[in-house]
Amino acid sequence: MLGASVLFSTGGAAIKTATLDGWQVAALRGMFALAAIALLVPGPVSLGRCSAALVGTAQAATMLLFVLANKLTTSANAIFLQCTGPLYLPLLGPFLIGEKAKRSDWWAMAVIGAGMGLFFVGTPATYATAPQPHLGDAFAIASGFGWALTVMGFRWTARASADRAPGAKSAMLWGNLLVVIAALPTAWPLTDVSGGDWAVVAYLGVVQIALAYRLLARGLRRLPAMEAALLGFFEPVLNPIWAYLVHGELPSAWALGGAAVIAVVTVSRALAGSRR
Numbered sequence: 001m002l003g004a005s006v007l008f009s010t011g012g013a014a015i016k017t018a019t020l021d022g023w024q025v026a027a028l029r030g031m032f033a034l035a036a037i038a039l040l041v042p043g044p045v046s047l048g049r050c051s052a053a054l055v056g057t058a059q060a061a062t063m064l065l066f067v068l069a070n071k072l073t074t075s076a077n078a079i080f081l082q083c084t085g086p087l088y089l090p091l092l093g094p095f096l097i098g099e100k101a102k103r104s105d106w107w108a109m110a111v112i113g114a115g116m117g118l119f120f121v122g123t124p125a126t127y128a129t130a131p132q133p134h135l136g137d138a139f140a141i142a143s144g145f146g147w148a149l150t151v152m153g154f155r156w157t158a159r160a161s162a163d164r165a166p167g168a169k170s171a172m173l174w175g176n177l178l179v180v181i182a183a184l185p186t187a188w189p190l191t192d193v194s195g196g197d198w199a200v201v202a203y204l205g206v207v208q209i210a211l212a213y214r215l216l217a218r219g220l221r222r223l224p225a226m227e228a229a230l231l232g233f234f235e236p237v238l239n240p241i242w243a244y245l246v247h248g249e250l251p252s253a254w255a256l257g258g259a260a261v262i263a264v265v266t267v268s269r270a271l272a273g274s275r276r
Contacts (some may be wrong), residue, residue, distance in 0.1 A: 056174025
């Protein structure tokens, strides 16, 4: 789990390292990820399942929006605003997967919403790697919504099948395939792609996506829910550190405050859920 979190956390800095635009990064990363997931993630594949295609659609939207957000805002804003996914679970869970929210979930949702609002207070600093912070923040929030749908989708496929592996792997393949289909027309023509750019997108697809998911799958089979959730939180902690070390990005004070609020609520909910 810790290895998966570290690999996931490098995504923001790596995406910003490529000189390609967001659509090009998304398309090429998806191509490499497709091949790598097929080889690295265990389990049979059943692409004909409607459930896998639907979950893959939500995952594709999440990944594409996250890449675009990282090209427009700071890595810290992108990852912490994506982590607001739990904000939507109490609203959508009863209708989509039949899981009713508890009173504590509504309180957590309200506090996370307040923390999210802090990202839009004041005038954010702009960097060469974060030229349109507010637009990027909006993409990151939409990515969080997509992540909430993805999480609920994986729960749905797990219930629908006694064998969880085919649904999860098929959904991952569908997700990356749909990213390629959606991004490639805008990304084309792929001209002046340097060797460094190819290395970055290959790393993103093979290591940051496929290998990280492989480690995640192994970790989740061996760890209690609390340990898995807390180790997974290393991703949003490390993500802005890599961006600062590599690109000199520093989030605004308001954004750091919002990140702290989201972090405290997320960890508290993980602890409370483990106790129950």
